[in-house]
Amino acid sequence: MPHPANAFALVADIGGTNTRVALADGRRVLPDTIRRYRNSDFAGLETVLHQYVADEGGVDARAACVAVAGPVRDGRATMTNLDWAIDKDTLARATKAETVAILNDLQAQGHALGHLDAANIRTIIPGPKAKAAAAKLVIGVGTGFNAAPVFEGNGVRLVPPSECGHANLPIRTPRELALCEYVSTAHGFPAVEDVLSGRGLERVYAFLGAEANDPREAKAQDIMQSCASGDDPRATEAAQLFTRILGTVAGNLSLIQLPFGGVYLVGGVARAFAPYLQDFGFSDAFRDKGRFAGFMGNFGVHVIEDDYAALTGSACHLVALQGA
Incomplete structure (x- = not known):
């Protein structure tokens, strides 16, 4: 069943080997929407997110945040163990979200404390x-x-x-x-x-x-x-x-x-x-x-x-x- 437009946020955790993507309702990640993709099967994050949006019935997220295993500076991330470069413009283009953010993966883990x-x-x-x-x-x-x-x-x-x-x-x-x-x-x-x-x-x-x-x-x-x-x-x-x-x-x-x-x-x-x-x-x-x-x-x-x-x-x- 298609998701209602602008109802959920799209979140992703990009590791050196796999990328996990899901939808979230406020602080709660929706378990049934979690999907895992092997990075070696994709040219970059944009193609992963396009695949996820399609897999979830063309979901239109209101906001998007990705956690990246690598340094983030001025809204741009460089993967430490993967040849991908990620910026806010790419994230907004791939998800059509109005609000976008990029975190280092350990920053995301820190924001999770107290909510697990x-x-x-x-x-x-x-x-x-x-x-x-x-x-x-x-x-x-x-x-x-x-x-x-x-x-x-x-x-x-x-x-x-x-x-x-x-x-x-x-x-x-x-x-x-x-x-x-x-x-x-x-x-x-x-x-x-x-x-x-x-x-x-x-x-x-x-x-x-x-x-x-x-x-x-x-x-x-x-x-x-x-x-x-x-x-x-x-x-x-x-x-x-x-x-x-x-x-x-x-x-x-x-x-x-x-x-x-x-x-x-x-x-x-x-x-x-x-x-x-x-x-x-x-x-x-x-x-x-x-x-x-x-x-x-x-x-x-x-x-x-x-x-x-x-x-x-x-x-x-x-x-x-x-x-x-």
């Missing part, structure tokens, strides 16, 4: 009760890595973007130094994302093979499956090393942003690691800050297990833009 089902939030490290307006931090671990703080003030939520996944990987041990040297051969620079991402997990696994003079490769999905089945000790070792580095980086970002309202891990890789973070040393690495180890207890850490949180955040951002 509590059943989809898994606590890894409990934190003390905080005021509703306390700063928060979202950390995305998926095809890439990024983070964004979430600030509240005078009824307005501010989620500034960053590209911290391309900062230097921290080094605390000789083994981590060896890993940095190993991954730097890919780009000449050992960035956080080179380890803390799906491809990064694969690099950690390959590094352990090189270290053991027994080189083997494995896909991230297979590594996590082996963690569950216990049939490959190297997969478990790779996941443990990954987890400790994730804890170190998350702790560093927490000291920078002071998210007394909580740290929220998001993304497909974060969700896959959620059952293992406690056993694989995340908490110890997160708190391992010398004389600030006790202070780290101020920050609770959670994993958002809602695959569509960025869609909700995009819808919430549009509501705020339109003053509804």
Whole structure:
């Protein structure tokens, strides 16, 4: 059945591999309208959105917001892991929406906080009760890595973007130094994302093979499956090393942003690691800050297990833009 014109907003979450598109009624994403498209099947976002509009019976949206895995500046986004460029004119042309917005995907995740089902939030490290307006931090671990703080003030939520996944990987041990040297051969620079991402997990696994003079490769999905089945000790070792580095980086970002309202891990890789973070040393690495180890207890850490949180955040951002 065709949707009524100008009744809903169109929201999209553009990852490195797939794009999810849906309609939203206010802050609520309509589950029956969610569709997923493989990016490799399309030349760019405009063709994806044309396909979605057609798939939804020629829907005419009143507003549109897309969340993009890449930096956004002056209304234009450049994908970090996909050769697409996106601007507001393209978005308006593709959707015929009167109001359009482009967010970094972590900004969208930040706008979703407080509007997600509590059943989809898994606590890894409990934190003390905080005021509703306390700063928060979202950390995305998926095809890439990024983070964004979430600030509240005078009824307005501010989620500034960053590209911290391309900062230097921290080094605390000789083994981590060896890993940095190993991954730097890919780009000449050992960035956080080179380890803390799906491809990064694969690099950690390959590094352990090189270290053991027994080189083997494995896909991230297979590594996590082996963690569950216990049939490959190297997969478990790779996941443990990954987890400790994730804890170190998350702790560093927490000291920078002071998210007394909580740290929220998001993304497909974060969700896959959620059952293992406690056993694989995340908490110890997160708190391992010398004389600030006790202070780290101020920050609770959670994993958002809602695959569509960025869609909700995009819808919430549009509501705020339109003053509804």
